[in-house]
């Protein structure tokens with residue numbers, strides 16, 4: 318059986334990712350700015366990123382509508398990115414390939430090359446680093462830059478944004494759009510307002526005139542379901558959102574309502590958080606879509622094993638243990654189920670994760686339909702050193718032995734690559 322990791326899991330920015338993002342960090346003291354009043358924040362967004370990189374390497378694609386798509390064979394048959402020409406035909410990200418081809422019959426479809434994108438992402442960041450070390454990446458193609466302290470050296474935020482834009486185009490051959498503002502939310506909004514290869518300034522003086530007429534879903538934090546709730550309240554634009562009394566929003570949307578009201582009024586004061594300051598992951602999960610449907614428990618167990626190995630590897634890297642195991646099951650009709658189970662003691666053993674996953678799976682799945690993809694996630698993470706309640710139904714010596722074995726597997730893989738050791742169950 319062949320396996321492919323689902324690239325979307327790593328690249329797609331779903332509302333869920335946003336919830337785990339620093340804006341929503343409970344520890345407000347560390348994420349909000351208190352002292353600096355007049356900040357200058359840039360948001361740089363690489364335009365049509367995957368498609369732009371592909372077109373650089375394929376001069377034969379010049380002038381053609383191009384879409385980078387997950388492969389049909391692996392069933393990720395959707396558009397991941399498209400160039401401007403394809404966009405003109407109405408091709409949209411996340412559209413199924415067949416839908417895109419209806420809109421644009423001559424569409425050239427190419428598979429993604431993630432290593433190339435990572436390389437370009439890194440090189441863009443090197444350009445940003447010439448201006449500040451306060452950089453917060455958001456996905457593979459976006460970054461916030463706090464350039465407040467860089468103005469004495471390099472001039473205004475707008476000037477820096479234009480220099481960065483020119484340097485990226487000249488040195489990498491791809492373009493960015495940049496937003497310049499006094500907070501992160503408006504900087505991001507600005508980078509969406511004019512693209513490709515453009516700079517938009519949203520200042521304290523002009524944001525009401527420029528941002529408020531835009532649709533509410535343009536602002537960070539308004540996804541499809543929030544947009545629907547807002548429409549129910551008669552809120553269609555960012556200005557509507559700003560002018561609605563805060564208590565009306567929080568009554569309808571809870572905490573999120575209050576956050577959105579702040580965003581719309583230019584009161585977002587979250588900091589640009591560098592990589593090294595990012596809070597540790599709250600959950601660690603992997604999922605996989607298989608080349609053929611899974612048809613029995615043995616199939617599922619094999620996949621769980623492979624996924625659990627990757628999860629426990631990340632757990633060891635993050636010096637964390639799983640308190641709860643969660644699985645997702647997607648069947649051939651694309652229905653999704655999620656179930657979880659608390660562990661009697663925290664673990665990061667592949668074996669335990671897999672067997673717990675299987676326990677949950679067999680409890681909930683009746684095989685009326687084949688399974689298209691499964692996922693396994695370590696939740697309620699505790700850190701390595703944290704004390705946890707010991708129970709007596711475990712053979713600790715055996716567990717420690719297993720832990721040592723799995724650690725040495727990591728070491729061998731680290732040295733010789735992932736294929737150096739393949740568990741018997743996967744062969």
Ligand SMILES: [Mg+2]
Pocket residue numbers: 362363364365366458459
């Ligand atoms: Mg982009």
